[in-house]
Amino acid sequence: MDVFLSIFNNILEEGLIYGIMAMGVYISYSVLDFPDLSVDGTFPLGMCITAALITAGFNPFLSCIIAFICGAVAGCVTGLLHVKLDITNLLSGIITMMAMWSVNLVVTRGSAVLPYYNQPTIFTSGPIGILPEGLYTYRVVIIAALAVIVLKILLDMYLKTKSGLLLRAAGDNQQFVISISRDPGKMKIIGLAIGNGYTALAGSILSQQAESANINSGTGMVVMGLASVIIGLSIFGKVKIMKATTMVVLGAVVYKACLAIAMLLGLPTNFMKLLMAVIFTIALVSSNFMKKGRNKRHAETPEF
């Protein structure tokens, strides 16, 4: 029983933390219709910056905020490449992803792994002190859940503002944004900044859970983020009262659960990325399939 509990705990921990990234990918991919590959670079960016800052004695919460800002700046770079230099969306993301590799190495001063064991993190310092002794094993889940809730509410609130509504319009119909005399390019840059800010923040939090940063951790993040978004929206899309942001977080948890179950059933670690690719393909195909079915019934639910 304990084994299951610990696996369940593990799925929730990682699912929630990756769920933050899924919210970021939701903004770029679903809201803006921009398949943003820079995520593969900004996730480890968040990790590395956090590792460097905490090692240098920075407050872990401040480190989270700085990681968010750095991710947002990287997102702006992708956006500027696309909007100002007319580079296609996929290539803009690839350029940023590539550049981030070197940036991350500079941040970690050339090492691929930067551990910072026993330094204060958001899981060991600050408000964690008020947690009852018995819940200490679940502190990561609790803190991650709190972070998800706060970030989700912030994002939902933003999407309801004038700027947020304009962002949704920019992903939906650029000509409409032009008609109301706004620059759709600017909205794309803002959306990519938010998306990559959330991604870097997820990287920052995951690194604090592991108490180390790994330059290679970015590989496959785009696929994981997109899969979470698509799975979440497909499975929970019918639930009228649930917000899309909640759906994608749950999508990340479901995705992590699928991977964990595969491991439990004895899948060798080497096949992990292959399994991720397969899950992603299934998610894409089934969501296409569902989309077709829905369009026939005269689109009632939001498109994604």
Add this chain to the structure above:
Amino acid sequence: MLKLLNSNRHSNNSIVEMQHIYKTFNKGSVNEVVLFTDFNLNISQGEFVSVVGSNGSGKTTMLNILCGTTEIDSGKIFLKGQDIGKMKEYQRAASIGRVFQNPAIGTCPSLTILENMSLADNKGSTFGLTPGINKRRIDFFRSQLELLKLGLEDKIDLLVGSLSGGQRQALALLISTMTPIELLILDEHTAALDPRSSETVMELTERIVREKKLTTLMVTHNLRYAVQYGDRLIMMHKGNSVIDVAGEDKNNYAVSDLLKIFNEISVECGN
């Protein structure tokens, strides 16, 4: 003979002035299309201009040039005396309202009617972090929707993507004229609609244009609309206006006359 039909119109209360416009597509390639050579157009304040012309005569391109979608090779464009030639499309849109042939372009399908109207209502102001939907404006939106007589006032939370083409086009027209504009541009905005919706949207257009005294440039393939609506009629052919009449002169034109000239031009060109 066709030249005689042009009344040389120059007035100093022009709101739109296109001067010496030159435009060639794909210059220097095998696909080169020389469309406008020294094209000029003046539109007075409050004028409702209908534009007809064969496919490829340059109507849409003329509108695109005005709106900034298409760049010109040389020439000058003034809107209310201001040189807008260097302004970006979205900047010009501050004083131009536009409805397209495709009903999908004028509205956002995955936003609700209310959200679409709220966004449009905020045109000209900043889009900051204040609530996107101003609850106090809902009654105003409803009263505007009532004018469409499509029953949309009871469906403001419906996604626009689930409306019919005619409903969407009526909404697009309403949205583009909700905030003050100097010029309304309509590019075959009834072409994708069935005859009845087309009629409804055209009547709505007439009402809105007259009520708000909007300067309007309307492209249509429907010769009856061109004759029936508007104060001035322009027929374009190969990047030139071959007919440009207003007032009494315009009233003398019947649909059959236009059709005859249309055919004459085509014969002259050997097709």
